[in-house]
Amino acid sequence: MRDIVLFILIVGCIPFIIRRPFFGVLVWCWISYMVPHRLGWGFIQTLPVASVIGLVFLVSYLFSKEPKRIPLHSPIVFLLLFNIWMVITFIMSVKDPYVLSQFEKIMKIQFMTLVILALLTTRQRIEQALWVVALSIAFYGIKGGLYTIQTAGGGRVWGPTGGFFFGNNELALTLFISLPILFYLRHIVPANKRWLKFGLLVAMGLCVLSALGTQSRGGLVACIAVGFFLWLKGPNKLAIALVIMIAAPVVYQFMPDRWHDRMATIIEPDRESYDGSVKGRFNAWEMAFNMAQDRPFGGGLNGFKAENFYLYAPEPERKHDSHSIYFQVMGHHGFIGFFLWLAIYLSTWRSAKKTIKLTNKRDDLKWAAFLAKMLQCSLIAYAAGGAFLGLAYFDLPYHLVITVVALNVVVNKQLAAEAAEKKQEKIRQLAEAGQPHPDRFKVQA
Incomplete structure (x- = not known):
């Protein structure tokens, strides 16, 4: 029954798209x-849902009057250059089935990210997309938070099967990236909708509990970073x-001893005191750095394989995934x-x-300043928690990038329109x- 409901719901979206x-x-x-x-539990799981929706969307967009240009701000220029470099490193690498599938997946994400940017042309559209993204992720935060309460923190929370954040570590980071967005959405909800404000507050609390319930050490680091920047x-x-x-x-007292014991291993007096998982990460990070020194094009999308460790x-025998966005990109x-x-991310922060500088002192644009600040908080969560997770190609951080760019475009467009209106009024x-306008004399000169 659940499969049928989901199928009808997804297919029902096609005419609207x-x-x-x-x-x-x-x-x-x-x-x-x-x-x-x-x-779902049956046939819906194997259907190419994303491919069908993506194809319908692209065809609809192609034949519409929607804008087909993307703003070439510095984050997007660096994003395009990074994509070009990924194509070059793909050409230079060994192309096994895993590399081919990963490259196709990454390029699809990058392409759709740029298409979405072209359509984020107004405040309403930016916020509508953020509502969908944040609530889609919060769904798992609410579920996980309730499960954490039910098990008194004893059960480990996992993400959705088939998603980028299926793993417990990935889910924790994703929840903390989305937390500042939920904070912003609650901020813009009208004061008379107290039920919605309260609901978002509860959702935020459950997301934090869910993230802690993943028992992810990287998640705790992201939690501290997000809390400070919020x-x-x-x-x-x-x-x-x-x-x-x-x-x-x-919350600290609520979590069980097993959680406390695991979190206590984040900082150890020396390298030998860390557990095998952390030692494996250190080994993989050194391998990635050494490989990048030796190979200008990196090791390719399958760079963290046995022969490269040797x-x-x-420690050649200690093979491990990158478990870091920084060393993942460096190694690849x-x-x-x-x-x-x-x-990409440094220019996005800038x-x-x-945007904050342009809007912070204007009451009509304070929403933009606050959103820019919350997006910075999300970027901090990604930078902090991502140091321990290989999520360099996850589409959520790239959505943050295009949202910052779209926000800057919307603000500059409004400011330019106001300047033109003032000029016409003068x-x-x-x-x-x-009296003649001063510009007349400039033209004659």
């Missing part, structure tokens, strides 16, 4: 982050500080790819900072007074 391409963006985000077809960037700093000070000891790792694409990838006033 054909009629309104931006609706396809929302459905695509829903499919990508909630992975609803994986919630206090730093958010309004009502005193209220946020009080909530953190009251909630932190309660060539470049301090070399130092050039790493610095291009890093430039773009958000510019010309009209001068004309009524019988």
